[in-house]
Amino acid sequence: MTGINRAHSLNISKAKTNLLAGVKCVFISHHKSDLEYCKKVASYIMKAGIDVYLDEYDYDLKHHVQVNNPKGVVNCIRKGINNSSHMLCVISPSTIYSKWVPWEIGYGYDKTKIGALTLKGITSTSLPDYIKTVPIVRGTKSLNSYLSRIIDSTEYSMESYGYITSHTKLNHPLDNVLDWKL
Numbered sequence: 001m002t003g004i005n006r007a008h009s010l011n012i013s014k015a016k017t018n019l020l021a022g023v024k025c026v027f028i029s030h031h032k033s034d035l036e037y038c039k040k041v042a043s044y045i046m047k048a049g050i051d052v053y054l055d056e057y058d059y060d061l062k063h064h065v066q067v068n069n070p071k072g073v074v075n076c077i078r079k080g081i082n083n084s085s086h087m088l089c090v091i092s093p094s095t096i097y098s099k100w101v102p103w104e105i106g107y108g109y110d111k112t113k114i115g116a117l118t119l120k121g122i123t124s125t126s127l128p129d130y131i132k133t134v135p136i137v138r139g140t141k142s143l144n145s146y147l148s149r150i151i152d153s154t155e156y157s158m159e160s161y162g163y164i165t166s167h168t169k170l171n172h173p174l175d176n177v178l179d180w181k182l
Contacts, residue, residue, distance in 0.1 A: 003046035
């Protein structure tokens with residue numbers, strides 16, 4: 001029961017099947033400088049059996065960025081959001097400099113269930129105002145709870161099946177990404 005990255009061109013058929021079957025999908029909104037952290041978060045979410053849309057493998061989007069086609073970029077982002085049930089905005093010091101994160105949140109506000117995930121060391125006072133209006137996921141414990149709510153399962157059950165890792169476990173896969181005490 002592993003999720004897929006719906007943005008990956010190799011997953012087009014499975015993405016359509018999962019969308020029709022009602023498999024939950026989290027659109028990961030982020031600043032491009034946070035991609036490595038987002039890949040770890042996306043992997044963790046997919047392990048929980050939830051699809052993601054992480055733009056790393058959206059080659060149409062990359063093409064439109066390279067040829068400086070803002071309309072094409074917008075269409076790719078809209079497609080990703082429209083095919084997602086949830087949005088997780090990854091918050092880092094770079095997020096405030098993003099051209100696209102505020103737009104993605106604005107577009108997805110009425111189309112998805114939006115949450116924000118704070119990376120390691122991000123304080124409540126450093127959150128942009130537009131993020132303070134959505135539920136905040138802070139740390140591994142909070143992320144596990146968020147994922148269990150998405151698929152309507154208990155954290156205990158998800159841990160038992162190995163879909164998520166307990167926030168108390170040493171060497172949690174997201175130790176270098178998220179705060180564990182929050």
